[in-house]
Amino acid sequence: MTDATSTPGLTAFLGCTRIAQGPRERVLADLRRRNDNPPALVFDDASGERVELDLWSTAPAPAADGGARPARGVGRPRLGVVAREVTLLPRHWDWLSRQPGGASVALRRLVEDARRVYADRDAARAAREAAYGFMSSVASALPGFEEASRALFAGDPERFAAHLSGWPADVADYARHLARGAWAAVPEQAS
Structure with a gap:
């Protein structure tokens, strides 16, 4: 479900002046009405990253993940588990192999603990x-x-x-x- 509260906001600047702010569609509409030259700089309110907007396309915005789907293969895709490469020293692999549930369970537990501790x-x-x-x-x-x-x-x-x-x-x-x-x-x- 996407609504105004869950949709990431954008803010547009023309030089040092804020000219539009709000959900993506509202900012797009504001910028289309203005048709500035040079074009405004648009920023994602959550990340501060610049966002490139196609002011003239009527196609829906791409999905937040870029629309890319991970290739099916190793892992448990139905659960959202995706296999990737991890490079560790032999002593790390030895420690992981001794953990209950194996290396994958131990790594997931370590990552979740670190996310909580360092949030x-x-x-x-x-x-x-x-x-x-x-x-x-x-x-x-x-x-x-x-x-x-x-x-x-x-x-x-x-x-x-x-x-x-x-x-x-x-x-x-x-x-x-x-x-x-x-x-x-x-x-x-x-x-």
């Missing part, structure tokens, strides 16, 4: 990357871009906000929106 850190990293992707596309020529980027990756929301204060309101608001989850966890330590 906050992963969400903060995704928010930083989303904000930085948008900022690089729209704000890289604005004063304080480098400093705002450093503050973003350092996990310093006050310094980040201070460097955005001189930016156009639409750009600063959207960068803050994308970065809102970046402050939830301590930045990863370099290893």
Whole structure:
């Protein structure tokens, strides 16, 4: 079921001005009415990634997974299990072979445990990357871009906000929106 609350939102910018925001179809309709030249830059509100929209096609939007279906083969496709290659050291394979249920069960358990333990850190990293992707596309020529980027990756929301204060309101608001989850966890330590 797809409705306005489950459909990912998009935001379109023309230069430093937000010109459309909302579900994909609404943003498409707004951009078709405007017919800007040069065309607007459109961003996914969840990931901050640029989205290419075909303003003139009437075909339905592609599925979120690109419409690709995994080839049937090894694994348990009916359960959503897909076989892929994993490269480990011999000591890792030895440990996995001693686990109850075998290597696949142990790997799935390890992945689920890691997803649960590192969920906050992963969400903060995704928010930083989303904000930085948008900022690089729209704000890289604005004063304080480098400093705002450093503050973003350092996990310093006050310094980040201070460097955005001189930016156009639409750009600063959207960068803050994308970065809102970046402050939830301590930045990863370099290893």
